Amino acid sequence: MPERYIKKILNARVYDVAVETPLESAALLTARLGNRVLLKREDLQPCFSFKLRGAYNKISGLTPSQAAPGVIAASAGNHAQGVALSAHKLGIKAQVVMPQTTPEIKVNAVQRWGARTILHGDTYDEAEARALALAQDRGLTYIHPYDDGEVIAGQGTIAMEILRQHSGPLHAVFVPVGGGGLIAGIAAYIKTLRPEVKIIGVEPEDAASLHTALRRGRRVRLDHVGIFADGVAVRQIGKEPFRLARKLVDEVVLASVDEICAAIKDIYDDTRSIAEPAGALAVAGLKKYVQRDGLKNRSLVAIDSGANVNFDRLRHVAERAELGERREAVFAVTLPEQPGSFRAFCRALGKRQVTEFNYRYGDSQEARIFVGVQTSGAEERETLFAQLASKGYDVADLSDNDAAKLHVRYMIGGHATAIENELLYRFEFPERPGALLNFLNHMKADWNISLFHYRNHGAAYGRVLCGMQVAKRKRADFQSFLDGLGYNYRKETDNPAYRLFLG
Numbered sequence: 364m365p366e367r368y369i370k371k372i373l374n375a376r377v378y379d380v381a382v383e384t385p386l387e388s389a390a391l392l393t394a395r396l397g398n399r400v401l402l403k404r405e406d407l408q409p410c411f412s413f414k415l416r417g418a419y420n421k422i423s424g425l426t427p428s429q430a431a432p433g434v435i436a437a438s439a440g441n442h443a444q445g446v447a448l449s450a451h452k453l454g455i456k457a458q459v460v461m462p463q464t465t466p467e468i469k470v471n472a473v474q475r476w477g478a479r480t481i482l483h484g485d486t487y488d489e490a491e492a493r494a495l496a497l498a499q500d501r502g503l504t505y506i507h508p509y510d511d512g513e514v515i516a517g518q519g520t521i522a523m524e525i526l527r528q529h530s531g532p533l534h535a536v537f538v539p540v541g542g543g544g545l546i547a548g549i550a551a552y553i554k555t556l557r558p559e560v561k562i563i564g565v566e567p568e569d570a571a572s573l574h575t576a577l578r579r580g581r582r583v584r585l586d587h588v589g590i591f592a593d594g595v596a597v598r599q600i601g602k603e604p605f606r607l608a609r610k611l612v613d614e615v616v617l618a619s620v621d622e623i624c625a626a627i628k629d630i631y632d633d634t635r636s637i638a639e640p641a642g643a644l645a646v647a648g649l650k651k652y653v654q655r656d657g658l659k660n661r662s663l664v665a666i667d668s669g670a671n672v673n674f675d676r677l678r679h680v681a682e683r684a685e686l687g688e689r690r691e692a693v694f695a696v697t698l699p700e701q702p703g704s705f706r707a708f709c710r711a712l713g714k715r716q717v718t719e720f721n722y723r724y725g726d727s728q729e730a731r732i733f734v735g736v737q738t739s740g741a742e743e744r745e746t747l748f749a750q751l752a753s754k755g756y757d758v759a760d761l762s763d764n765d766a767a768k769l770h771v772r773y774m775i776g777g778h779a780t781a782i783e784n785e786l787l788y789r790f791e792f793p794e795r796p797g798a799l800l801n802f803l804n805h806m807k808a809d810w811n812i813s814l815f816h817y818r819n820h821g822a823a824y825g826r827v828l829c830g831m832q833v834a835k836r837k838r839a840d841f842q843s844f845l846d847g848l849g850y851n852y853r854k855e856t857d858n859p860a861y862r863l864f865l866g
Contacts (some may be wrong), residue, residue, distance in 0.1 A: 519548025544603025565648030594641030
């Protein structure tokens with residue numbers, strides 16, 4: 364039962380390395396949402412994440428015989444740094460297995476605390492398998508990132524601080540969810556002492572392991588998880604976290620990439636600090652929850668869980684933040700190809716700020732343009748589209764079209780009329796040398812690449828849009844190629860952005 368975690372949390376040894384982080388009022392979010400919004404600033408920990416709490420509590424409780432050979436963990440980020448810092452503090456040897464795709468900045472951060480890093484595989488699962496094998500072969504103690512009672516108790520000290528720092532009425536606490544250790548510890552403590560407080564988990568739409576498990580009544584392993592919020596990109600919720608969550612968590616809210624980017628900007632506007640995507644996840648869920656339920660005049664806490672973000676990713680965040688807040692509409696419009704049509708279209712837009720305009724001559728009859736326009740929210744976007752439609756313009760809303768936002772907007776160049784049998788796919792390539800060559804080596808000689816676009820977003824995986832000419836009689840072979848490649852992919856041949864601008 365969750366009550367047994369109260370004693371474990373109260374006795375958790377975290378403050379040798381962790382600090383009691385502030386519970387700060389987010390003034391701008393409070394004013395905008397009509398509720399008191401409080402941020403639990405775990406991004407201010409020594410390694411810029413809450414993860415060192417659980418890691419230290421686990422490692423500090425090892426017996427001398429367990430600690431003597433050393434500890435090992437698998438992680439691509441925050442847990443790795445927590446384990447390395449904790450082991451350094453306790454004078455214990457530490458090894459961390461990290462995927463080969465891990466950015467150098469994160470590898471260096473772990474090495475800075477004296478841990479040995481081992482790069483293995485392209486995914487966390489491959490790194491974990493290697494770490495478990497090494498633990499068994501060498502007698503090392505494996506430090507699990509979330510499915511461990513001592514780790515859960517360490518994370519639960521956050522809840523202890525929240526209730527001490529805010530003694531008044533509290534409607535809900537919003538918690539980012541990956542493997543579930545954080546929400547399990549917070550829920551066990553708060554629901555035991557303050558059962559009226561809601562515990563709301565927040566997951567990315569494309570990494571909804573807890574949401575899916577709660578809906579089905581059992582843990583499930585997701586076939587694919589999105590990588591934008593890499594700190595919570597977990598295929599399956601932990602066994603012990605799920606046991607606690609199904610009893611204690613009130614609900615799970617899902618957030619899109621754009622909504623997470625908007626939340627990163629919200630946190631920056633209020634604190635002048637930059638959260639990592641997983642760190643801003645709780646704020647994204649809080650905003651969505653408030654809007655959905657029309658909540659007013661309540662006190663709400665969001666866990667700002669970390670700030671370990673690659674600087675290169677901020678470009679992508681900035682591009683998508685306005686879309687996430689519905690302050691930009693991205694759409695395609697068909698215009699007659701004749702003098703004065705562009706001027707007439709701009710008049711139809713009124714005094715709205717144009718943020719982007721892409722055009723290339725197509726034929727003598729009509730032109731298709733890719734447009735971005737600044738708006739004040741979803742309502743104005745719908746009003747704008749209705750106004751354009753009333754003036755006879757054919758509008759296709761692309762604001763929620765990932766292929767359009769990630770790739771097509773940078774490729775506007777006219778239709779390839781001579782291309783036959785073209786199939787369009789989006790891939791996630793591991794961001795390491797040889798990934799593209801591996802892709803090409805698996806292809807058959809008579810499949811021609813007819814379109815290719817790649818952008819680096821500072822993540823472990825690169826996003827690629829690829830067109831290939833494959834005769835219909837060879838489609839079965841092509842599907843076998845896709846399934847055997849080992850890269851995540853999604854078919855985009857019927858995507859309206861592709862049809863309008865590239866196909």
